[in-house]
Amino acid sequence: MKALFADDAYLSTCEATVTGIREDGGIELDQTCFYATSGGQPGDTGFFERADGTRIRIEGTINGATKAEIIHLPAADQPAPDIGETVTLHIDWDRRYKLMRLHTACHLLSVVCPYPITGASIAEDDARVDFDMSETIDKAEVTEKLMALVEANHPVYIEWISEEEFEANPDIVKSKNVRPPRGLGRMRLVCIGDQATVDSQPCGGTHVSETAEVGQIHIGKIEKKGRENRRFRIRFGEMPA
Template structure:
């Protein structure tokens, strides 16, 4: 199992690890992984690995990371190249700007689910925008109000924190789950919750496995994008980072 370093510190940009395996498809498995694997609508991280080989310093580009079996995270090279040998120590280096933009967008989508308090049937994150699909038969008429409400929340600069509860506690509190199509990962005995605000200033609490900014002010100004009809009951709402 790859220890998920991104889970304990989403701001960690470089870290050492040891190569524990290669996959038949040419992927790389590390014993401790800095790269977030594709999941929950959030793309896998990209970056590089560096190590000392027989002929000096070697490196390989990582295009993305995906989930493997048994908790492994598999790093997929951006092009065919010699892989770091199993057992060797590598330095992982993230494409930090891309990761941080994913964090900003992901937290912004949590805010969107606060401003539009309807069940969510899907979502997707990119480096400049994101979208949520809502159980929303009619498109909202107050686009300007939605955008303003989002930016007011960002300006509050509330803290974004996490906590863990048991599977049983989540089952006893089903209202914590906003997504209709994707259930939070269960079966390991505990589930991660992401909280925005604290005490009387709390505005959101929901299960989530993705990476987030530590304070809302990091998101920056938001712009509401297209609202598309996706079926009889669904509306797809896009949200953009202004910079």
């Protein structure tokens, strides 16, 4: 299974060959542009187009036993393709692009708030990031700093490093509880800024190519979740007056 999204987050369609059908109906392919649920980012939805023009609606994408296995979950009433059949994949681009914008926004928030991350989750219209911190911080101030990074239009790009390089610099991981998958021989970094001057951290998710694409965002709420845990909610649009 070749995960095409890992190198090109803007690939919204591709052709693939069906390699397997699981007992639960999950479809396996030789390659895919559909992102599988991981790291707080939901898996892609969309449809497969068959040679005769009919469609198989995909309502979710998940990993199998390992990250290398990507399973496409059809809706309950959809037909099953044949093993060996070639299908054209179409992701729900509007949904994916919102997730990409918010995922990049989460990385920018981790720059503004340089604390260990204890959790994160991304939805279509907002995202949350939990930090191990006890400080009180003003959401308007955080929003201002976030938008400064967005408007600076820093490049966002992917780099691959070896596991040995990661071992030599383990502090690039900001998550307190989750470690990057090991045993693959290499690790994917999402870098922001020329020569990663703004940020660089292991991440398998999809991102925009420059920070200006994030658009107008604001911190909608900062919640206290325990003595040393704060939950920040990122939302699209300007901060309400």
